[in-house]
Amino acid sequence: MNWAARNGHINVVKWLHENRIEGCTTFAMNWAAKNGHFDVVKWLHNNRKEGCTEDAMEWAAKNGRLEVVKWLHAHRGEGCTEHAMDKAVENGHLDVVKWLHEHRKEGCSASAMDVAAGNGHLHVVKWLDYNRADGCTEDAMDDAAANGHLNVVKWLYENRDEGRLEHAIHLAILNGHDVDQWFPQDP
Template sequence: MNAAALNGDLRMLQWLHENRTEGCSTDAMDFAAEMGHLEVVKWLHENRSEGCTTAAMTYAAEQGHLEVVQWLHQNRSEGCSEHAFGLAAGKGHLEVVQWLDAHHHKGSFGHALRTATMNGHIAVINWLLASIDEERQHEIFTRLALKLAKKSNQWRVIRWLEPQLEPDPSKRQRLLY
């Protein structure tokens, strides 16, 4: 049943449920959520008692399956791990990051900024930096993002961040060191 859930094979899952006795584990719903198989997640929720773990929402967030994340939030109590926010940011799933933030599933801001920057996800970086209230903190995190972008050779991110720290192009060279 776990393998059928992983592959999103609802018909096989139903057949196994009716004709076999082995059952499944929490991995079934965790795998289905990670792979974005919402109908399988719903069926498991309604027809099986094993449930899931925080991995279901965490990995659904990492893979950008916003509808699955939302459904799990509304229908299950496990929630997600503190890593979901950073994992979604690192994969560039801006809508998932925004949703997690709005629904109090926010993890480490620094980890989210780090993973988004090191993977070159400018839209996520921009949203994270824009969500910082204090000007001084914004500058600190922008400099951190620039440092991380340089470390991971994300030149597109560097070109995008530099003007935010130094509007004068003639003075930007010093930012490279």
């Protein structure tokens, strides 16, 4: 049943429930939530006793499954940890980040902005800067540069005190990024 739930096969989940005794574990709802199989999540909630763990909301947040996150918040008591927002930040799911910020108390870790910068999610970096006090470290600029995210490096340089531009440029070069385009050419 775990695998059927994970893959969104609601009819198989129902058949196994009615015809077999093995049942499932909390992984069934966790995986269904992660993969956005909302119908399976709701069916398991209404028909099975295993429930889920904090992973359900965290994995749903990681994959941008906002409706699933909202439903778990309203109907389940397991909640989440700061990993939910961290994972949403990591993957650039700003709608999920905003919702968690407004409706949950766990927040995010101090490395959230670093990860967003390293993954090139400037819209998330800006939102975190304006709406949260967690800040960032030098890793934000370093990781953004190492991964070739010039727009993020520029924004961090202009708006944050963390980071050393020279070191970030060095990391960009080491990773094969053409940094000539990063600076205006002399006439």
